Amino acid sequence: MRELERDRNPQELPALTIVGSGRVGQAIAGAAAAAGLETALAGRDDLAELCEPAEAVLLCVPDAAIAEACGSVVAAASRLRLIGHTSGATGLDALAMATGRGAAAFSLHPLQTIPDGACELAGTPAAISGSSDQALAFARELALGLGMRPFQVPESSRAAYHAAASIASNFLVTLEESAVDLLRQAGVEDPRELLAPLVLRTAANWAELGPAALTGPIARGDDATVARHIAALEEAHPELLAAYQALAERTQALARMEAPA
Numbered sequence: 001m002r003e004l005e006r007d008r009n010p011q012e013l014p015a016l017t018i019v020g021s022g023r024v025g026q027a028i029a030g031a032a033a034a035a036g037l038e039t040a041l042a043g044r045d046d047l048a049e050l051c052e053p054a055e056a057v058l059l060c061v062p063d064a065a066i067a068e069a070c071g072s073v074v075a076a077a078s079r080l081r082l083i084g085h086t087s088g089a090t091g092l093d094a095l096a097m098a099t100g101r102g103a104a105a106f107s108l109h110p111l112q113t114i115p116d117g118a119c120e121l122a123g124t125p126a127a128i129s130g131s132s133d134q135a136l137a138f139a140r141e142l143a144l145g146l147g148m149r150p151f152q153v154p155e156s157s158r159a160a161y162h163a164a165a166s167i168a169s170n171f172l173v174t175l176e177e178s179a180v181d182l183l184r185q186a187g188v189e190d191p192r193e194l195l196a197p198l199v200l201r202t203a204a205n206w207a208e209l210g211p212a213a214l215t216g217p218i219a220r221g222d223d224a225t226v227a228r229h230i231a232a233l234e235e236a237h238p239e240l241l242a243a244y245q246a247l248a249e250r251t252q253a254l255a256r257m258e259a260p261a
Contacts, residue, residue, distance in 0.1 A: 013138075013145055014082075017042055017054040019069055024086050024110070025060035026117025031146040034122075051076040056138070058108065059085040066094040074098050082138055084108055089162035091155055092131050104135035108143055108150075109162075113169055122147035127161060129153055178240055185236055211254045218248050219255040 015038040018025050025041060032039040042050040047069075051057060054077045061069045066085050073083060074097050083098045084106035095105040111125040126148040130136030136152070143150035153161045176192075176199055183191035205213035217225035226248065233241045 013037060013141055014056045015039065015054070016142070017051055017057045017077075018060055019047060019051070019057060019073060020060035022060065023114050023117050023119070027110075027114050027119045027121055028058065028060060028086070028146065030118065031121040031148075035145055035147060037145055047072055048076040051080075053077075053079065055079050056082040057084070058142075059083070061085075063087045063090045063094075066090055067097070070095050071097050074101055074103075082106065082135060084135075084139060086110065088127060088165055089158055091158055092129060095131075099131055104138075105131040106135040106139040108139050108148075109153075110148065111165060123149065125149045125151060127151060127153040129155055129158075178237075178243075182237060182240075211258050214251065214255055214258065218251045221255075 016032065017040045018029050018032075019042045021041055021043040029039055029041045040050045040054075051073050054073070057073050057077065057080065059066055059069050059073070066087060070083065070085075073080065080098060080101070080103045082105075083095055083103050085094065086109055087094075087107065088109040088111075090107075092099075092105040092107060095103075099105050107127070107129045109127040110121055111127060112119070112121065126143040126146075128136065128139035128143060128150045129152060130139050140150045176195065179195055180191040183195070188194065202213065217229075229244065230241065233244055
């Protein structure tokens with residue numbers, strides 16, 4: 001989805017109360033402060049006090065806590081007009097207690113790993129959705145105000161969207177740690193340090209070239225080398241064999257797509 005590219009005026013957005021002072025809440029609060037947006041960051045102890053005058057609230061809490069936090073906000077915020085969450089996989093139905101009272105619901109999910117509250121969000125893509133045109137427009141304006149790049153994800157596609165994010169981020173760490181274990185068992189010291197340049201270069205190549213960045217024995221059809229890989233895994237790490245074979249099949253399919261006709 002094409003982003004709106006124009007100067008943002010922080011005064012166009014209503015004051016935002018952020019509920020949840022964990023990593024995501026702190027990072028968004030930091031981005032808001034840097035952008036000059038009026039915000040309040042509420043934790044469990046001061047939620048009722050800070051939400052009482054709130055018209056717009058963003059829940060930055062674990063997925064399982066969204067519905068409960070929504071109920072607490074509804075009980076405290078008599079002027080509530082807009083309420084959102086930052087979950088990638090949870091639908092807007094988790095905010096039903098608020099929408100049932102007339103508030104509009106939205107979501108804003110930073111498509112980025114956030115290791116701590118000081119994480120920089122400027123330029124980060126943000127998946128947005130809304131229960132109405134007004135709510136969707138607010139989510140988009142908020143993302144832009146925070147310096148993020150909003151794109152819309154249909155409610156029906158939330159699980160698939162979040163699965164893609166997990167594959168791209170979480171599974172990458174799992175794969176690299178599996179490679180580290182193999183090297184360590186092979187007697188190689190400092191395997192993470194040695195693999196890091198390869199991983200970073202591969203990621204950069206993929207960002208530029210997509211599947212055309214594929215290299216290695218599977219991409220070039222070197223079945224003998226692949227067979228040696230399988231034999232080594234059967235001996236050293238049999239628990240990785242199924243994953244290797246599944247990924248090899250996917251890699252072969254991508255390589256065939258890239259092969260000249």
